[in-house]
Amino acid sequence: MKADYIIVGAGSAGCVLANRLSADPKNRVLLVEAGGKDNHWLLRMPLGFMRAYKTPHFLWHYETEPEPSLNNRRIAIPRGRVLGGSSSINGLFFMRGHSLDFDTWRQMGCEGWGHADVLPYFKKMERSWRGAGPYHGDSGPLPVVPVDTSRLLHEPLMQTAEAAGFGTTEDLHGEVEEGFARGELTIDEKGRRASTSRAYLTPALARPNLTVVTGALTRRVVIENGRATGIEVHRDGKTEQYHAEKEVILCGGSYNSPQLLMLSGIGPGDHLREHGIEPVADRPMVGRNLQEHPRVPVHFAMSKPASFLNELRFDKVALSVIRWALTGRGAFATQVNSANPILKSQPDLAQPDLQIWANPIRMDAKIWFPGFGERQEHRMTADVILLHPRSAGWVRLRSADPGDSPAVTLNIFSEPEDFETARRGIEIVRRIYSTPPQSEFTGREIVPGAELDDPSALDTYIRENAMVTQHPVGTCAMGASPDTVCDPQLRVRGVAGLRVVDASVMPTVPGANTNGPTIMIAEKAADLILGRPSLPAEDPRTLKEAAA
Known part of the structure; x- marks a missing residue:
């Protein structure tokens, strides 16, 4: 199977990219998801999340390693294992984060990610109950309503x-x-959950240039001569390869994206060798900088x-x-x-x-x-x-088997x-x-x-x-430093044709439920991937001061 763009993971970011990249009929887009469909009524009914996030069929049943500052307790960290990923099982809460969260990213070297830069993308994605205005959009795919x-x-x-x-x-x-x-929630006009699968992917499914494959566990990114050329997947008892003509884009989230990079030979060299994986790119920060609320x-x-x-x-x-x-x-x-x-x-x-x-x-x-x-x-x-903890943890490989869960240490407190x-x-x-x-x-x-x-x-x-809120970020962080995993265009350093687009690229955790900021990242990433100019920066505060 061949495509121009292969997206690995149909979660909060992957569904957005599948929609935006396939909007041009010239782009052949392949979306690969290890989980199944999201058509169960518990995933549609808003209050159904209280049952859905405990239902084995919908989840990756992850838990942490013994947490060193929490009396060696293991913390449950379930993730969505259906189309829409965790946006299909979460509490539907919509937040963006404080403007200083994004200005801090810019100050850390993430050019183009300040508040004025990302606000247009928040507005683009949003269909707000407030209507259009300096801070909100009213015609985007994602409906936002008050509690x-x-x-x-x-x-x-x-x-x-x-x-x-x-x-x-x-x-x-x-x-x-x-x-x-x-509070505000991602619920549509019919009272149904607006996951990214429902808001972004479903409207795009009829496009002939978009192919969605479910039940396919990605084993590794195929890298030839320093370039990502495709992925290897396990599906229906068989292992096969899919070829990417232009780019491979990882959207597995803050646990699975670093795991997949390491399984592909991109990560801390000594750690990869411990598991019999020959490093393709020695990147010590892959899996580090894990932050949670x-x-x-x-x-x-x-x-x-x-x-x-x-x-x-x-x-x-x-x-x-x-x-x-x-x-x-x-x-x-x-x-x-x-x-x-x-x-x-x-x-x-x-x-x-x-x-x-x-x-x-x-x-x-x-x-x-x-x-x-x-x-x-x-x-x-x-x-x-x-909202802004000082502690940070890490993700490592449990083994070289892609079917094994990653070894996660949140290291909170x-x-x-x-x-x-x-x-x-x-x-x-x-x-x-x-x-x-x-x-x-x-x-x-x-x-x-x-x-x-x-x-x-x-x-x-x-x-x-102490527990967590299921808002992990940072394990493939972007930045200007050559030590960071991704550059501000979300390209993986050291390997051509490979990007990460999900919460793992956030250099710090925003003061918000992270589904909204992750969708914003995918909206902006679509322009970066397609080589289009970013939306013009907007700063309502500056406009107000000028008007005064």
């Missing part, structure tokens, strides 16, 4: 912000990029029976699923997020470093039957998420500053949830427990309970 907060105790939390010492904002992606805000659980009992557990009574669940199927509306057609506080743990910071995972539901909530068994206690979560930030976050959550009117719903603190306020005791709690 339906009618059952989610949104108002008490928003009204608490000022009394607790924080602000609010109508738009975290506009002029005011911090404060308590209403750590999450520290903070849970409260509720003083009133007002959690989303009320919507999980068996008969209500049945009616909600039927209503969603028929109308795309109702309790199961949205998320379970009260609000999206993006805050500074210290007032002198240049940008927010905390996100509060504010949900009026316990994470182990179960459907219940009136009169049968004991109903669960009403609880709410307010987990502390570190290896830096003392991250413990300090998490403790400040816990203090902030306690202040928020003890302040009226939110406090009217707050019962006892279940974890960590109000009695736990000593720094050493809190650090012990963090080591025993």
Whole structure:
């Protein structure tokens, strides 16, 4: 099989590229995915994610190596194994990140990736409920809608912000990029999940120049005379090669893209030789710089029976699923997020470093039957998420077998500053949830427990309970330095005809759920790959100052 462009991985980035590259009928595009189709109803219904991300058929069942700073616990790191990748199983939350996140990339040597450079691509991809404006687009493939907060105790939390010492904002992606805000989701007009498979790939499937192959595990990139010429895949019990006339583009994500580079001989030379792989390009930074958003659980009992557990009574669940199927509306057609506080743990910071995972539901909530068994206690979560952790981990090969999962060490909380930030976050959550009117719903603190306020005791709690948000980035980072894995055009250094386009190229983790920024990267990458001029930079702040 031959194509001009071979895209490996039909996830958040791969589906975008398949659409954009195949828009020109002259380009023959082959999209190769190891997983299967994404047509299960749980992957369509927004609230179905609470089941989907636990369903074996939809997942790569990865977990970390024993985490050195978390008492050697192994952390579950599931990834989507269907068309759309993790955009088909995630919590549908849409964020971009703070403008300084991208300006920092530019300052690190990633020319063309500052906020003014990437804003046009965010606007291009977006079909925002807000309509078109300086910060938003209204005609892109990706629909973005607000959380339906009618059952989610949104108002008490928003009204608490000022009394607790924080602000609010109508738009975290506009002029005011911090404060308590209403969450936004990738859901289409029919109430269905808008994964990249549904938003980008499905509309392009009828094109004769686009071929999609599922159930095909890529074993390695074929490299001849220093150039990527294709890939080797295993499918239906057979191993075969697909040839790329122009480029091979890896879109496997922050775990699988570095794994595939190393299986192809691109990575730390000594490590590759340990697994019997002869290095083609000795690139020590492949698999390094792994960054994630750590999450520290903070849970409260509720003083009133007002959690989303009320919507999980068996008969209500049945009616909600039927209503969603028929109308795309109702309790199961949205998320379970009260609000999206993006805050500074210290007032002198240049940008927010905390996100509060504010949900009026316990994470182990179960459907219940009136009169049968004991109903669960009403609880709410307010987990502390570190948006800019100092700690970084790595991805290595477990073996030379492409069927083996990569060996991932997140290494979270290896830096003392991250413990300090998490403790400040816990203090902030306690202040928020003890302040009226939110406090009217707050019962006892279940974890960590109000009695736990000593720094050493809190650090012990963090080591025993910290998790992650499934936002890995950075393992094939771009940059200007010759040591970086990719250049700012996302080309792999040392091998011609090979790029990486996914979250692994981000040099730092943005202060946001990473699905949105990954889609933006793929939109911009399409222009880079096709040799088109980038969209003109836009800076609404400069335009506003000029108008004033």
